Amino acid sequence: MSTLHNSGRLTRRTIAILAATVVTATLVLLYFIPRESTFGYVYEQGKPWRYPQLIASYDFVINKSEAEVSRERDSVLAAFRPYYRVDSTVVDSQMTRLRADFEGGHLAGVMPTLLPRIVDTFRRIYAHGIIDSHEQQTLAAGGQGMVRLVNDMQTTGCNVQDFYTERTAYAHLAEALGAFMPAAILQKLNLNHYLSVNVHADEEKNASERTSELARVSDNCGMVQSGQLIIDRGQIVGADHVKILDSLKVESERRQSPTADSWLFFSGHLVYILVVMGLLVIYLKLFRRDYLASPHTFLLLFTLVTLFPIVTYIMVDYRFYSVYLVPYAILPMFVRIFMDSRTSAMALFASSLLSAVVLHSPFEFLLHQTIVGFTVICMLRQLTERSQLLRTGLAAVAVGLVVSTAYDLTQSMGTEAFDRSRALQIAASGLLLLFAYPLMYLVERIFGFTSSVTLVELTDINNPLLRRMSKVAQGTFNHSMQVANLAAEVADKIGASPQLVRTGALYHDIGKMLNPAFFTENQSGVNPHDSLSEENSAQIIISHVTDGLRLAEKHHLPPVIRGFISTHHGDGLVKYFYIQYANKHPEEEVDKALFSYPGPKPRTREEAVLMMCDSVEAASRSLKEYTEESIQALVDRIVDAQLEAGNFRECPITFRDIADAKRTLVDSLKTIYHTRIAYPEMKRPEKPAKNATESPLRSLFGGQHRKR
Secondary structure, three states, rough: OOOOOOOOOOOOHHHHHHHHHHHHHHHHHHHHHHOOOOOOOOOOOEEEEOOOEEEOOOOOOEEEOHHHHHHHHHHHHHHHHEEEOOOOOOHHHHHHHHHHHHHHHOOOOOOOOOOHHHHHHHHHHHHHOOOHHHHHHHHHHHHOOOEEEEEEOOOEEEEEHHHHHHHHHHHHHHHHHHOOHHHHHHHHOOHHOOOOOOOOHHHHHHHHHHHHHHHOOOEEEEEEEEOOEEEEEOOOOHHHHHHHHHHHHHHHHHHHOOOHHHHHHHHHHHHHHHHHHHHHHHHHHHHHHHHOOHHHHHHHHHHHHHHHHHHHHHHOOOOOOOHHEEEEHHHHHHHHHHOOOOHHHHHHHHHHHHOOOOOOOOHHHHHHHOOOOOOHHHHHHOOHHHHHHHHHHHHHHHHHHHHHHHHHHHOOOOHOOOOOOHHHHHHHHHHHHHHHHHHHHHHHHHHOOOOOHHHHHHHHOOOOOHEEEEEHOOOHHHHHHHHHHHHHHHHHOOOOHHHHHHHHHHHOHHHHHHHHOOOOHOOOOOHHHHHHHHHHHHHHHHHHHHHHHHHHHHOOOOOOHHHHHHHHOOOOHHHHHHHHHHHHOOOOOOHHHHHEEOOOOOOOHHHHHHHHHHHHHHHHHOOOOOOHHHHHHHHHHHHHHHHHHOOOOOOOOOOOHHHHHHHHHHHHEEEEEEOOOOOOOOOOOOOOOOOOOHHHHHOOOOOOOOOO
């Protein structure tokens, strides 16, 4: 419930704040909107497709799964035969060492005739190939039975087990030379020193050939043509669908990587957001200009309209659960409570449009949020009880489930294909609506609004401030209660807020608590004004407004209630003391400022109603007789005087409202001061006494006596 302090006049300051608000909201939305239209579909094999019919909008290849590609690569690597190269320099260097040792080394003295035979045996072994024993075991363990042996320019296939190791080569050497050489001499020769590995893996060629073989493994297994149906709503997602959808996701992300056309994407969203914001501003200008003239009102409106799309953008960008978990109905709920139903519907529609632009099923989202939001608007006229939130939440869940189910049925989906997780999300969002109650307090504090719940709490007569007034200024308290009832009746008649004006009426005279004896309704025979000058008396009377504002601030009363305290007398005169002073000093020009209330004049219809009711109720106590004519004359005189003084120029109250207010005041006062019927006295017929000596006691009891 807002308090608008003007009737729709837009100042330059207000226009500047409005423009800054719209620009800020637009920039914030652009900042949070996903830079890329992410794939966003959530699917699982064996589950129904929950989205609308999906048709390819461009050609793309069907990628193999990582497991398939990995299996094919492993198969290629398993079949790959590594390349090994024979190092011909090894045998020459070793044989040179052998000859040198025979001629002058440690083999000197061995029969020279053995050397050619030894050398020939070595060359046959080296020609067969010697490989490292550890490498041979590794190849065998890895299933590499065959390798390609490169000798000079010739490549041949060889079994890895056909190669010698240094150990098997020496065993063969010993066996070949043992037939013509004693074992003692053979052992003395230590011929194993001349055996060395001469077959090594060709790492460079192996890497090149492996890369070439792996490059032949294709990552795709087909293609989807533009316009081809991929999957329909409600269809069970199969393995082939998963492969196609995964491929579409990869292609979509590839296509949406930053390019030179990104400015088109940015420009499109900018124009879209500005159009929606512009429509909201146009609505306010045409139908609720008073909201545009109130910065705290349109700040709240644009904050709520912007907040929920931001939440949606973040959830879509980070793929955080489902947007149906978000209680969007809080937006129309708050706007309905603090503003009105038409603005609530418009805000809901604007926020839903801004949110739907990044979703895959925008129509379904708009349909769901619009109907649920309208349900909340219809359920909440004024929030005065916590139970209303519970009923509203249950209604929102029920309507949301019905709408979701009905929409699925319109898409020719069977019951087995219904999205049950969506039902849980809708139920959860309904429960989150209950957080509107504590959030309402936060909104009131930040934006300066006062909800009907707060007003109901303030009207509790057990409130410390009201309880104190009932003790120290009982007459003022009774006056405030009476004014509250009158003002609520008038407000209800003219379409203003009865709850707001009732609360304002209860607190409008709290300043009198500081000097209660100086006000007529609290006096009991002694009037302290008799010993004061008119100027001092007027200042004491006027001070109940400023004292009331200080008390209101001390006790943290909302600004809307403080408005009633400051405006219920406007800037009018304390006429009693002003006239007294003028009569005593006819030759002087009276300074009206000494006898004038600080103001301002009423700025809302509710404040105008309180001014009328306050004056009429106080004056009605001075009537000598309470007839319809006297009450009518009193009401006309007071209200017409206020109208003539210009007290209602700054508030949006009409002549028709004033006429209705007068009639309501007359009817209410007639009821309050109605004449009671005088009850007749019972007349008893006189009976003559039977016995002149009858006792007074017997006469008192009607002459009845008991015979003894």
